[in-house]
Amino acid sequence: MIKVEGLSRAYGSFMAVDDISFVCKPGTVTGFLGPNGAGKTTTMRVMVGLTSPTAGEVTIGGLHFHDIPNPGRHVGVLLDASAQHAGRTGREVLTIGAKTMGLPMSRVDEMLALVSLDDTESKRRVRNYSLGMRQRLGIAHALLGDPSVLILDEPANGLDPAGIRWMRGLLKGYADRGGTVLLSSHLLNEVEQIADEMLLIGRGKIVARGTKAELLAGAGGVGTLVVAEDNNLLTAALTDKGLTFTPVGLGFRVDAMPVDVGRVAAERSVVLSDLRPVEGGLEDLFLELTSDTQREDFAQAATTAGAPS
Amino acid sequence: MSTATSAPMTLDVSQTDRVPFSRLVSVELRKMFDTRAGRWLLISIAAFTALVLIIQLWVVLAQDQTVTFEDFAAGANIPMNILLPVLGVMSVTSEWSQRTAMVTFTLEPSRTRFLAAKFVGTLIVALAAVVIGFTLTIAANGLYAAFSDNPVTWDLGAFRIFCFFLLYVFSMATGFAFGMLLLNTAAAIVVYFVYSFIFPGLFELGSALMDWFQDLRPWIDFANAQNPIIEADVTGKEWAQLAVSGFIWLVLPLVIGVWRVLRAEVK
Numbered sequence: 003m004i005k006v007e008g009l010s011r012a013y014g015s016f017m018a019v020d021d022i023s024f025v026c027k028p029g030t031v032t033g034f035l036g037p038n039g040a041g042k043t044t045t046m047r048v049m050v051g052l053t054s055p056t057a058g059e060v061t062i063g064g065l066h067f068h069d070i071p072n073p074g075r076h077v078g079v080l081l082d083a084s085a086q087h088a089g090r091t092g093r094e095v096l097t098i099g100a101k102t103m104g105l106p107m108s109r110v111d112e113m114l115a116l117v118s119l120d121d122t123e124s125k126r127r128v129r130n131y132s133l134g135m136r137q138r139l140g141i142a143h144a145l146l147g148d149p150s151v152l153i154l155d156e157p158a159n160g161l162d163p164a165g166i167r168w169m170r171g172l173l174k175g176y177a178d179r180g181g182t183v184l185l186s187s188h189l190l191n192e193v194e195q196i197a198d199e200m201l202l203i204g205r206g207k208i209v210a211r212g213t214k215a216e217l218l219a220g221a222g223g224v225g226t227l228v229v230a231e232d233n234n235l236l237t238a239a240l241t242d243k244g245l246t247f248t249p250v251g252l253g254f255r256v257d258a259m260p261v262d263v264g265r266v267a268a269e270r271s272v273v274l275s276d277l278r279p280v281e282g283g284l285e286d287l288f289l290e291l292t293s294d295t296q297r298e299d300f301a302q303a304a305t306t307a308g309a310p311s
Numbered sequence: 312m313s314t315a316t317s318a319p320m321t322l323d324v325s326q327t328d329r330v331p332f333s334r335l336v337s338v339e340l341r342k343m344f345d346t347r348a349g350r351w352l353l354i355s356i357a358a359f360t361a362l363v364l365i366i367q368l369w370v371v372l373a374q375d376q377t378v379t380f381e382d383f384a385a386g387a388n389i390p391m392n393i394l395l396p397v398l399g400v401m402s403v404t405s406e407w408s409q410r411t412a413m414v415t416f417t418l419e420p421s422r423t424r425f426l427a428a429k430f431v432g433t434l435i436v437a438l439a440a441v442v443i444g445f446t447l448t449i450a451a452n453g454l455y456a457a458f459s460d461n462p463v464t465w466d467l468g469a470f471r472i473f474c475f476f477l478l479y480v481f482s483m484a485t486g487f488a489f490g491m492l493l494l495n496t497a498a499a500i501v502v503y504f505v506y507s508f509i510f511p512g513l514f515e516l517g518s519a520l521m522d523w524f525q526d527l528r529p530w531i532d533f534a535n536a537q538n539p540i541i542e543a544d545v546t547g548k549e550w551a552q553l554a555v556s557g558f559i560w561l562v563l564p565l566v567i568g569v570w571r572v573l574r575a576e577v578k
Binding site for chain 2: 053066102
């Protein structure tokens with residue numbers, strides 16, 4: 003539904019987005035992940051025509067955004083929840099949207115109810131909204147025209163844990179009804195539970211893509227934490243099978259799937275007291291893939307300098 | 312929304328029409344009134360106009376002066392000339408300073424249509440200002456007729472009303488143009504006031520010092536060229552001077568401003 007082809011955007015000599023291509027399919031949630039400044043927002047801005055591409059193009063449902071009549075009815079957009087007039091009430095913000103799109107005013111009340119902004123809150127000025135409330139208002143605005151495509155930049159930003167869970171359910175349900183969702187985040191755990199497909203972007207380039215399982219398998223980042231009743235028996239068995247491992251805590255971290263480790267243990271009749279996939283494997287992968295693009299060099303230098311010698 | 316089973320890769324836009332221009336205009340008009348700043352600016356335009364006319368009337372009656380309908384019209388033009396441009400500036404710049412342009416352009420991607428709708432919206436406000444300004448002028452002249460023994464003139468012709476409209480449109484449109492040029496409320500208002508209060512003095516000084524400038528001035532001083540309009544008595548040459556100076560100070564900024572908005576990246 004959303005098709006990005008060879009998209010680049012340069013600011014002077016700086017490549018904000020560097021030749022990226024991907025497709026978002028109907029009925030799926032695509033998570034767009036990357037550290038701050040990786041090019042997520044620029045890509046989304048090009049999608050909706052706020053920024054012109056240096057090369058390549060984006061089409062939504064086969065059309066350029068400019069050519070979609072009354073685009074609010076087809077593509078729901080939330081790029082920055084704070085980009086609202088501070089002096090307007092939440093209700094007024096939605097009313098302006100509904101009037102532009104030619105929707106009945108009842109739609110405003112429906113959306114306010116959907117994002118749980120009550121009557122008093124909706125009559126307060128956006129200036130007095132918390133970031134979470136602005137985010138809810140922004141999501142309500144994006145959904146106003148009942149679009150079939152949603153483009154959301156950092157929608158979970160500022161939401162409390164309950165709010166994040168609520169949004170997850172909302173977007174999941176939306177995709178299950180056939181909608182296309184593209185959402186960005188710099189936090190892996192916000193995305194990994196709802197995204198059917200993930201795109202990892204760093205320094206303007208897509209560094210990895212696929213489902214969670216594919217990403218883990220592809221990067222060889224799979225691992226198993228295992229503890230045996232008799233660890234000596236286990237290490238012998240693992241060594242015989244040619245599996246590499248490192249001691250971790252009471253047991254080992256094995257570079258293999260849990261099922262393989264379990265099989266080895268079963269063959270040798272080793273009793274296991276713990277067997278589980280390495281948690282945060284995706285996180286490691288995420289950090290590793292985007293590490294050279296992170297802005298942590300300075301932080302690291304500062305830590306080193308500040309460390310007692 | 313389509314169902315998951317069919318899941319088409321294209322958008323069906325055959326049932327959707329473009330946002331009609333009239334709807335864009337009405338939304339832009341609404342945006343001028345729906346914030347405290349916008350509402351109070353409109354109220355203060357009317358209030359200041361009334362205030363200026365009351366003071367003028369007070370002075371005229373107290374000193375037993377003879378004034379014409381045009382004198383009151385000129386009085387009403389002072390606050391309008393100061394505040395209408397501010398409204399013009401703000402209608403454009405608030406989209407940038409409040410960053411609502413990001414939302415506006417995702418609902419109407421054609422910036423040309425957006426600007427046209429905004430401009431028509433400000434013209435409608437200028438029309439409303441004409442009605443208010445004219446009503447207040449008539450009221451002031453009526454009070455003058457009631458309380459003064461001096462001769463009273465009434466000039467309510469269509470041309471007079473047209474001149475009113477022209478003046479207010481010039482004010483509003485100049486502010487609109489400066490707003491587009493700078494896309495920043497404070498900067499645009501400051502630059503506008505420099506243009507409208509400091510430039511006339513410089514023009515005056517220049518023509519006093521240099522003979523050649525004195526001949527040139529009527530053709531490049533837009534504020535000066537509007538004086539015949541205030542008096543609703545315009546000769547052919549004066550129309551030409553208005554057109555030339557208006558091209559420099561109104562049309563040119565408008566064109567460059569539009570060009571800027573069409574190209575500006577919305578942050």
